Amino acid sequence: MMNLALNTATTRHQWDLRAAxxxxxxxxxxxxxxxxxxxxxIGLEKSSKLLRDSGLxxxxxxxxxxxPANSEAGRRLAIEENRxxxxxxxxxxxxxxxxxxxxxxxxxxxxxxxxxxxxxxxxSIINYARSANIKxxxxxxxxxxxxxxxxxxxxxxxxxxxxALEPSGSSTLGIxxxxxxxxxDPELKKQIDRAGASRLIGFHLCDWLVxxxxxxxxxxxxxxxxxxxxxxxxxxxxxxxxxxxxxxxxSDYWWSQPAxxxxxxxxxxxxxxxxxxx
Amino acid sequence: MMNLALNTATTRHQWDLRAAxxxxxxxxxxxxxxxxxxxxxIGLEKSSKLLRDSGLxxxxxxxxxxxPANSEAGRRLAIEENRxxxxxxxxxxxxxxxxxxxxxxxxxxxxxxxxxxxxxxxxSIINYARSANIKxxxxxxxxxxxxxxxxxxxxxxxxxxxxALEPSGSSTLGIxxxxxxxxxDPELKKQIDRAGASRLIGFHLCDWLVxxxxxxxxxxxxxxxxxxxxxxxxxxxxxxxxxxxxxxxxSDYWWSQPAxxxxxxxxxxxxxxxxxxx
Numbered sequence: 001m002m003n004l005a006l007n008t009a010t011t012r013h014q015w016d017l018r019a020a021x022x023x024x025x026x027x028x029x030x031x032x033x034x035x036x037x038x039x040x041x042i043g044l045e046k047s048s049k050l051l052r053d054s055g056l057x058x059x060x061x062x063x064x065x066x067x068p069a070n071s072e073a074g075r076r077l078a079i080e081e082n083r084x085x086x087x088x089x090x091x092x093x094x095x096x097x098x099x100x101x102x103x104x105x106x107x108x109x110x111x112x113x114x115x116x117x118x119x120x121x122x123x124s125i126i127n128y129a130r131s132a133n134i135k136x137x138x139x140x141x142x143x144x145x146x147x148x149x150x151x152x153x154x155x156x157x158x159x160x161x162x163x164a165l166e167p168s169g170s171s172t173l174g175i176x177x178x179x180x181x182x183x184x185d186p187e188l189k190k191q192i193d194r195a196g197a198s199r200l201i202g203f204h205l206c207d208w209l210v211x212x213x214x215x216x217x218x219x220x221x222x223x224x225x226x227x228x229x230x231x232x233x234x235x236x237x238x239x240x241x242x243x244x245x246x247x248x249x250x251s252d253y254w255w256s257q258p259a260x261x262x263x264x265x266x267x268x269x270x271x272x273x274x275x276x277x278x
Numbered sequence: 279m280m281n282l283a284l285n286t287a288t289t290r291h292q293w294d295l296r297a298a299x300x301x302x303x304x305x306x307x308x309x310x311x312x313x314x315x316x317x318x319x320i321g322l323e324k325s326s327k328l329l330r331d332s333g334l335x336x337x338x339x340x341x342x343x344x345x346p347a348n349s350e351a352g353r354r355l356a357i358e359e360n361r362x363x364x365x366x367x368x369x370x371x372x373x374x375x376x377x378x379x380x381x382x383x384x385x386x387x388x389x390x391x392x393x394x395x396x397x398x399x400x401x402s403i404i405n406y407a408r409s410a411n412i413k414x415x416x417x418x419x420x421x422x423x424x425x426x427x428x429x430x431x432x433x434x435x436x437x438x439x440x441x442a443l444e445p446s447g448s449s450t451l452g453i454x455x456x457x458x459x460x461x462x463d464p465e466l467k468k469q470i471d472r473a474g475a476s477r478l479i480g481f482h483l484c485d486w487l488v489x490x491x492x493x494x495x496x497x498x499x500x501x502x503x504x505x506x507x508x509x510x511x512x513x514x515x516x517x518x519x520x521x522x523x524x525x526x527x528x529s530d531y532w533w534s535q536p537a538x539x540x541x542x543x544x545x546x547x548x549x550x551x552x553x554x555x556x
Contacts, residue, residue, distance in 0.1 A: 109506045111462070144422045146462035147488045147504045157464055184389070184424035186435055210382075210425045212493055226425045228387045 003278050004270050005031035005059045006263065007204065007248035008038055014259035017042055021054045027263045031244045033060035036085065039092060048091045059244045060137065060176075060202060061085070061094040066102040067121025068114040068151070075117060078102070079124045086125065089134050096135035096201055098176050101152045103145065114151040122173070123165055130172045137202045138162070139176035142184075144215050155182055155191030162199055169198065176202025177236065178248065180219055183208060183227040189235045197240025205229065205270055206249045217252045222269035229273040237277040245274055281556050282548050283309035283337045284541065285482065285526035286316055292537035295320055299332045305541045309522045311338035314363065317370060326369045337522045338415065338454075338480060339363070339372040344380040345399025346392040346429070353395060356380070357402045364403065367412050374413035374479055376454050379430045381423065392429040400451070401443055408450045415480045416440070417454035420462075422493050433460055433469030440477055447476065454480025455514065456526065458497055461486060461505040467513045475518025483507065483548055484527045495530045499540075500547035507551040515555040523552055 006029050008020045015023055017038040024032050032051070039047040039061075051058050064085040069075045082097075089097045101118040104111060122136065129136050138158040141150035152158055155175065162173045175195050182188055192200065207225030212218050222229055233245075247266045254262050284307050286298045293301055295316040302310050310329070317325040317339075329336050342363040347353045360375075367375045379396040382389060400414065407414050416436040419428035430436055433453065440451045453473050460466055470478065485503030490496050500507055511523075525544045532540050 104504055109504045111506065115464070142421065143462040144420065144490070144493075147486060151462075153462055154464065184421040184429075184431055186393070186432065208425060212422070215422075215490055215493065226382055226387045228389065 001028045001030050002267060002271065003244050004029050004267065004274070005033050005057070005244045005246035007033040007060070007062065007246045008035050009062065010247055010249045010254070010266070011259040011262060012038065013255035017047055018050060019259070021050060021056060023259060023263055024056050025054065026260070027267055029056070029263070029267065031057040031059040031246070033062060033246050034058070034092065035062045036088065039088065044088055044091055048093070051092050057244065058092055058094045059246065060096055060098050061089040061092060062098045063100045064097040064136070065099040065150070068102045068105040068117040070105040070108055075121065079121060082121070082125045083128050086129050086132050086134050090132045094134070096137045096174065097129070098137045098139050098202060100139055100141060101150045103148045103151055111146065111151055115157070118152060119161055119164060122161060126165055126172055135172055135174050135201055137174050137176040139178055139202065140181055142181040154185055154187070155195065156187055159191055159194050159199070171198070174199045174201035176204060178202070178204035179227050179229060179232050180204070180206050180208060183232065188232070192235045192239045195239065197242065200236060200239055200241040201243060203236050203241060203243060203245045204248045205245055205273065206247070214252070217250050219249050219251050221249060221254065221265060222273060233273050233277050245270065245278060279306045279308050280545060280549065281522050282307050282545065282552070283311050283522045283524040285311040285338070285340065285524050286313050287340065288525055288527045288532070288544070289537040289540060290316065291533035295325055296328060297537070299328055299334060301537060301541055302334050303332065304538070305545055307334070307541070307545065309335040309337040311340060311524050312336070312370065313340045314366065317366065322366055322369055326371070329370050335522065336370055336372045337524065338374050338376050339367040339370060340376045341378045342375040342414070343377040343428070346380045346383040346395040348383040348386055353399065357399060360399070360403045361406050364407050364410050364412050368410045372412070374415045374452065375407070376415045376417050376480060378417055378419060379428045381426045381429055389424065389429055393435070396430060397439055397442065400439060404443055404450055413450055413452050413479055415452050415454040417456055417480065418459055420459040432463055432465070433473065434465055437469055437472050437477070449476070452477045452479035454482060456480070456482035457505050457507060457510050458482070458484050458486060461510065466510070470513045470517045473517065475520065478514060478517055478519040479521060481514050481519060481521060481523045482526045483523055483551065484525070492530070495528050497527050497529050499527060499532065499543060500551060511551050511555050523548065523556060
């Protein structure tokens with residue numbers, strides 16, 4: 001068995017949660033990171049039982065966040081939604097919720113305002129998460145997603161949020177490092193080191209294709225693009241990351257391929273990157 | 279007449295250099311920033327005469343850069359090419375060359391190596407530029423261009439290069455701030471302040487559309503997107519920028535519209551952003 005998780009977004013157009021669980025087992029992956037819509041599709045209770053019975057580790061749950069909104073009521077709704085997501089993570093046995101923090105509020109161009117709303121939003125759920133023993137993995141998203149998906153676009157920002165909300169050191173907050181979002185960052189290594197073992201709670205693999213044809217759904221399979229995955233993996237290892245790396249590929253191309261083939265290739269490619277480290 | 283330049287990329291599919299010059303005059307723009315291919319299309323000598331006779335200020339020349347290459351010979355070629363571009367900028371009366379520094383070298387995934395090649399490349403042409411009294415405007419490009427067009431993706435990197443190569447303060451090196459490339463940067467204001475009046479030698483306007491359909495050719499007209507242009511203009515003004523702002527819109531949509539209409543709209547939209555400042 002390989003210390004590797006399938007993020008179910010990778011096969012979302014081929015497999016439902018049940019099929020993804022079977023796929024992970026068939027291909028010898030140790031873990032799974034389900035998306036919420038796929039969990040709710042078959043129901044929280046059935047999903048929980050399915051995952052528990054599978055023998056797979058559930059190493060994450062996607063996704064919370066989306067805090068900015070242009071009204072007090074909208075921001076409150078987002079916080080309530082995030083609490084439900086924390087409950088669901090607890091129910092399926094995930095140690096963490098991945099936070100895609102949200103972009104600009106609707107009809108707004110106030111980026112620093114949105115960033116403040118994200119800080120406030122995380123602040124509003126941190127105690128709830130702590131009491132459920134669920135970690136919150138802040139995932140910086142590529143700057144090209146700043147408007148629509150997340151105004152947290154660098155590891156430095158994620159580290160700053162952790163510093164601000166858990167000044168005495170992290171226990172509930174952490175960071176998910178997705179190579180696709182951060183590979184370009186001149187401070188990548190420095191900010192991975194700054195995060196350190198306690199905050200590094202997610203490591204997502206895919207690749208950046210040249211050329212890239214779509215801002216969301218044209219990610220590459222590891223090895224097909226230009227990200228120096230080995231170098232990032234070494235940085236993660238050296239900083240003390242000890243988790244289960246995860247394959248997460250949003251790709252119209254790979255969604256059109258047989259899922260077993262996708263996983264087969266992903267497993268081999270991930271192995272090349274990770275084998276001497278994790 | 280308005281203190282505004284047309285970057286000729288904005289109308290490249292409608293107008294050649296001659297038509298762009300006439301367009302600028304017709305619409306009361308004070309300046310023009312030609313692209314090299316459009317200059318060479320009618321010849322350097324004719325372009326120089328055309329621009330000199332036009333009464334327009336030439337406030338930039340696009341573009342130099344593209345330093346990384348996977349061989350010593352390739353890097354030397356790039357440097358020679360940049361020297362020719364500096365000569366051309368001198369010939370057409372431009373005070374500066376815009377540097378799009380280049381992405382990864384071919385078949386390479388060594389991003390920090392590419393960044394080193396950019397530093398070395400600029401180092402290799404700075405004296406040549408200085409002796410021609412041509413400034414080099416380092417333009418950080420959006421991180422989504424890190425692989426293909428520029429591995430210089432933040433104002434902090436551009437400032438670092440200036441610090442490294444002109445430690446006693448800038449005179450030949452400067453920075454072009456294109457709102458499209460930097461609007462997302464949490465350090466935007468800080469790094470504009472750090473650059474200061476002497477380094478701020480370019481200010482490019484367009485907008486970020488939501489959604490964005492193409493990584494290169496889907497820029498928006500000012501006001502049609504989510505960039506807080508006023509706020510960036512105020513930062514530039516407060517930092518002492520005193521140049522001629524420039525409209526540069528790569529857009530399949532705007533390239534399909536009558537150029538006079540494009541300029542008419544661009545002028546009005548730019549006026550709203552700039553009128554109280556520049």
